[in-house]
Amino acid sequence: MQKNILIIGAGIAGCSLAHFLAISGWDVILLECENKVALGASGNPVAAIYPKFMLNDEAYNDFMLRSFKFTTAWISQLGLDKNDYRFDGAVEILEKTYAQKIESKLSKKIIDKEKFFSLINQSILKEYSIESKTSGILFHQGGWINPIALCNHLINHFNIKVITHQKIMSIEKLNDKWKLKTEDQKTFNSSYVAICNASSVNQFNLTQHLHIDAFRGQINWIGSTPFQMPPVITCDEGYLSPLINDKHVFGATYAMNDFYKDIRLSDTKKNIASIKAIHQKFYNHCEAQESISGRVAFRASTKDRKPYVGSVFDNQLLGKMRIRELARADQLPWLKNLYIASGFGSRGFTFAPYCTSVLANLINGKLSQEDKKTLNYTNPERYRLKKMSLKKVASQIFKV
Numbered sequence: 001m002q003k004n005i006l007i008i009g010a011g012i013a014g015c016s017l018a019h020f021l022a023i024s025g026w027d028v029i030l031l032e033c034e035n036k037v038a039l040g041a042s043g044n045p046v047a048a049i050y051p052k053f054m055l056n057d058e059a060y061n062d063f064m065l066r067s068f069k070f071t072t073a074w075i076s077q078l079g080l081d082k083n084d085y086r087f088d089g090a091v092e093i094l095e096k097t098y099a100q101k102i103e104s105k106l107s108k109k110i111i112d113k114e115k116f117f118s119l120i121n122q123s124i125l126k127e128y129s130i131e132s133k134t135s136g137i138l139f140h141q142g143g144w145i146n147p148i149a150l151c152n153h154l155i156n157h158f159n160i161k162v163i164t165h166q167k168i169m170s171i172e173k174l175n176d177k178w179k180l181k182t183e184d185q186k187t188f189n190s191s192y193v194a195i196c197n198a199s200s201v202n203q204f205n206l207t208q209h210l211h212i213d214a215f216r217g218q219i220n221w222i223g224s225t226p227f228q229m230p231p232v233i234t235c236d237e238g239y240l241s242p243l244i245n246d247k248h249v250f251g252a253t254y255a256m257n258d259f260y261k262d263i264r265l266s267d268t269k270k271n272i273a274s275i276k277a278i279h280q281k282f283y284n285h286c287e288a289q290e291s292i293s294g295r296v297a298f299r300a301s302t303k304d305r306k307p308y309v310g311s312v313f314d315n316q317l318l319g320k321m322r323i324r325e326l327a328r329a330d331q332l333p334w335l336k337n338l339y340i341a342s343g344f345g346s347r348g349f350t351f352a353p354y355c356t357s358v359l360a361n362l363i364n365g366k367l368s369q370e371d372k373k374t375l376n377y378t379n380p381e382r383y384r385l386k387k388m389s390l391k392k393v394a395s396q397i398f399k400v
């Protein structure tokens with residue numbers, strides 16, 4: 001029998017999960033509260049894709065590397081219009097000693113490191129029209145994507161039906177099926193549901209314990225300039241894009257629990273200031289503009305910056321179990337056939353495609369060893385288990 005699934009939220013998480021399930025034979029209904037797909041955080045004109053590494057978090061670095069490698073290779077073979085993505089390099093500006101430390105870490109992890117990245121000094125940065133006085137790392141396979149084009153490309157499949165204007169208000173289990181109710185009291189039923197609605201992930205009774213923060217972010221853009229600009233996406237405090245669909249996009253600001261969508265002059269000024277160190281002429285050019293366009297959206301971030309990808313507990317069963325019983329990973333009270341993919345923070349276009357490919361493998365019962373590692377890392381119940389002093393169990397849900 002044909003399997004079907006309801007997915008809530010049509011940003012990059014919902015659209016890529018829909019894609020992976022549709023190509024493996026599922027009938028997908030993608031429910032979106034807005035009137036189009038990619039109107040939330042996934043609706044910016046450009047998203048930078050490059051691997052951001054940490055000095056003291058190896059697990060995060062491994063997850064970042066897996067995500068980045070998967071996502072760039074996958075996007076490259078999707079058949080997207082060549083004007084909608086480019087992986088011809090991304091520069092991350094870093095203080096020299098920090099860049100060297102990252103380099104030495106990466107050198108141990110990456111076999112073909114010359115193909116992957118190069119440490120670049122001030123004079124090489126200059127060749128890229130980047131005026132920074134420090135140094136940086138050039139990620140050769142980094143680049144950018146047009147998020148709206150990607151989301152629309154992903155849902156263009158005969159197994160996917162997108163239904164807009166459907167704000168899902170509740171999820172209940174009735175006779176072994178999930179029943180979703182909209183604001184207008186319309187219902188959708190299926191044995192399988194995936195929640196991909198970013199910072200609203202905890203709006204339902206079943207998921208209200210998932211802590212998530214919404215961060216307001218504003219980006220800005222201007223058109224072509226009469227002077228040379230960096231040909232690749234350049235990331236410092238903020239990022240500056242090459243000319244993409246007639247826009248140099250730059251930003252972004254970051255403000256927690258600020259839910260207003262107005263474009264603010266104060267944020268535009270912050271964004272202009274953030275690119276001063278990258279390109280003084282561009283900075284002066286922006287300062288001289290009478291008005292600058294922009295867009296506001298909300299990032300959904302978890303406390304530890306790891307996304308939530310996987311399943312959640314059945315609260316009723318959980319309440320009846322003793323801590324001793326919960327200490328066994330194979331006895332945990334998972335809700336069946338309800339899945340989460342949320343909390344992708346400021347790296348959604350690197351993390352979400354990879355994570356939803358893993359989630360699709362979980363739903364299809366085809367997990368690789370690497371998938372299991374990823375699901376242990378992104379386990380949505382990690383905080384509840386930690387609170388019960390079962391942190392170790394949280395990282396051993398799937399035996400690797």
Ligand SMILES: Cc1cc2nc3c(=O)[nH]c(=O)nc-3n(C[C@H](O)[C@H](O)[C@H](O)COP(=O)(O)OP(=O)(O)OC[C@H]3O[C@@H](n4cnc5c(N)ncnc54)[C@H](O)[C@@H]3O)c2cc1C
Nearest residue numbers: 009011012013033040041042048168197198217347348349
């Ligand atoms: C200013 C800014 C700049 C960024 N820059 C980058 C970047 O350069 N590179 C990068 O990788 N990432 C970047 N990000 C982060 C990236 O955009 C996000 O991580 C990613 O878009 C999250 O995708 P998502 O599908 O989880 O969420 P969203 O795209 O927000 O999608 C969630 C969807 O769920 C819908 N929804 C919510 N509740 C309901 C409901 N109850 N019923 C039905 N539908 C519902 C929403 O309408 C929305 O369409 C940036 C974010 C911001 C804000």
